[in-house]
Amino acid sequence: xxTEAHTSTNTISVNDKLIELAMPVSLTQALHLAQQVQGRxxxxxxxxxxxxxxxxxxxxxxxxxxxxxxxxSGG
Amino acid sequence: xxxxxxxxxxQTLNSRMFIGTALYSSPQVMIEAIKASSxxxxxxxxxxxxxxQAQSGQQFWQMIESLGCHLLPNxxxxxxxxxxxxxxxxxxxxxxxxxIKLEVMGDSYNLQPDPFALVEATRTLIAExxxxxxxxxxxxxxxxxxxxxxxxxxxxxxxxxxTGQGLLNPYALSTLRKRLPxxxxxxxxxxxxxxxxxxxxxxxxxxxxLNTAVAEALEPAVMAQAFAQAINAGRLAYEGGIMPKRDNAxxxxxxxxxxxxxQHVS
Numbered sequence: 001x002x003t004e005a006h007t008s009t010n011t012i013s014v015n016d017k018l019i020e021l022a023m024p025v026s027l028t029q030a031l032h033l034a035q036q037v038q039g040r041x042x043x044x045x046x047x048x049x050x051x052x053x054x055x056x057x058x059x060x061x062x063x064x065x066x067x068x069x070x071x072x073s074g075g
Numbered sequence: 076x077x078x079x080x081x082x083x084x085x086q087t088l089n090s091r092m093f094i095g096t097a098l099y100s101s102p103q104v105m106i107e108a109i110k111a112s113s114x115x116x117x118x119x120x121x122x123x124x125x126x127x128q129a130q131s132g133q134q135f136w137q138m139i140e141s142l143g144c145h146l147l148p149n150x151x152x153x154x155x156x157x158x159x160x161x162x163x164x165x166x167x168x169x170x171x172x173x174x175i176k177l178e179v180m181g182d183s184y185n186l187q188p189d190p191f192a193l194v195e196a197t198r199t200l201i202a203e204x205x206x207x208x209x210x211x212x213x214x215x216x217x218x219x220x221x222x223x224x225x226x227x228x229x230x231x232x233x234x235x236x237x238t239g240q241g242l243l244n245p246y247a248l249s250t251l252r253k254r255l256p257x258x259x260x261x262x263x264x265x266x267x268x269x270x271x272x273x274x275x276x277x278x279x280x281x282x283x284x285l286n287t288a289v290a291e292a293l294e295p296a297v298m299a300q301a302f303a304q305a306i307n308a309g310r311l312a313y314e315g316g317i318m319p320k321r322d323n324a325x326x327x328x329x330x331x332x333x334x335x336x337x338q339h340v341s
Contacts, residue, residue: 021117021235039133041124042169049168067123069165070132073105074120074149075095075236075286 012064027058027066036068043068081281083116083259084174084206084227085144091117091276092306093147093261095286099110101137109142109291111234112299117144118176118284120151121162121169147208149176159196163205175200175205176209176230176263176284182327185235190217194224201225210263213247222258229258230284233263233275237287241271245278254281269298269305276309277317 011018014034027050031037031057050058051056051058062065078104090132099105109117111300112307116183119139124132139146148166150172153159163175179196180190188211197207199222209221221229231251242248252260265286272283283306292298292307 017123017125028095036124037130038128038137040169041132042121042165044165056220059153069121069169070124070129071136071169072097072120072122072132073135074101074118074151075097 010062012060012062012066014066015068021060023062024059026056027060028056030060030066031055031068034066034068036066040069041068061066076311078307078314081259083282086099088115088145090303090306091115091282091310092297092303093118093263093282093284094208094289095284096139098290100290102135104295106138106142108187108295108299109144111296111303114287114299115144117148118141118147118286119170121150121166141154145174146170146172147174148172149210152180154180154183156192156196156199158194160199163196163200164203167205173204174208176208177212186237187235188212188232193217194220195215195223195312196317197224197226201268207277208261213244215247215250215253216256218258223256227259228261229255230261230263232264233262233271234267236264237267238287240265240266241255241267242274245274248275249278257325267336269301272305273309274301275307277312279313282306 010023011020012030019034021033021054043055046065088309090113092112092114093116094107094109094112095118099108127288144304148170154161155166159177159179167173168222177196179189179192181187188210193209193211197209207226208228208230210227210230211217218229218253231248233242237297259281261282262280266272266285267288275283280325289295289299289302
């Protein structure tokens with residue numbers, strides 16, 4: 001996580017990629033704008049898991065860090 | 076003939092093979108191999124996804140879902156209690172299961188589990204309601220501690236992950252079986268060929284978890300079937316009761332009433 005993400009007024013990071021957003025914006029909208037809403041995934045907002053049912057009610061703030069976690073193969 | 080069914084954390088299973096979803100040359104090869112294995116439990120993992128990867132991640136998920144198998148997410152790549160516990164929490168949210176194949180590595184060279192961190196992570200996760208499948212070494216004391224914490228399943232290694240070396244320490248694995256007779260035991264990792272799986276199953280192991288031996292076979296679907304038959308045969312042999320070894324020969328043809336002129340006097 002870069003410091004820049006925390007200091008830019010309308011910037012959040014999504015999987016370490018910085019994106020500019022017009023605020024206010026919900027978590028669900030932010031994920032759409034970041035093209036991160038395909039299929040099954042789980043979202044971590046600043047190290048806290050956000051259940052899917054709550055994502056539309058959570059507003060993101062400048063400097064927030066989102067991690068989008070998806071299924072992958074494993075042994 | 077099919078060996079008896081069994082229970083894993085209250086779930087009745089017919090197949091005694093768990094199979095991984097990694098390392099296949101293509102998604103189609105993976106699907107064919109899993110179907111050929113008849114496995115009812117498949118291991119999966121999770122990672123951060125980029126926007127570019129989102130589509131392939133979704134395709135993987137759709138394929139996995141289509142199989143209708145129980146999912147056993149792992150915590151592969153974790154080297155600390157914190158990493159493993161957090162990964163398990165993510166896996167529960169992502170895959171909607173409280174089953175977790177708990178891996179906490181202690182050494183990056185041979186991917187040996189860290190027994191101390193494993194016990195700590197297991198304690199935390201069981202307290203949070205997880206059904207923990209710990210990937211562990213074949214150390215008896217470690218396994219007893221994991222059992223004491225409430226694990227209903229233990230998964231000791233046969234050999235380091237991906238080596239295909241088979242059961243490096245049959246004595247330790249056999250001791251585990253004898254000392255933990257009620258525990259569900261699977262050999263996880265190190266299995267290279269079907270006869271390795273037979274060896275474990277003949278000892279009384281309840282199942283086998285493998286990935287590389289199938290995924291890296293020339294014909295994964297064929298190898299998956301070979302493993303399925305081997306695992307079943309090994310279990311049937313265990314249920315049938317294997318004869319004890321003897322030092323001295325014993326004739327298999329009865330000698331009673333043998334014509335006198337054929338009897339040898341020693």
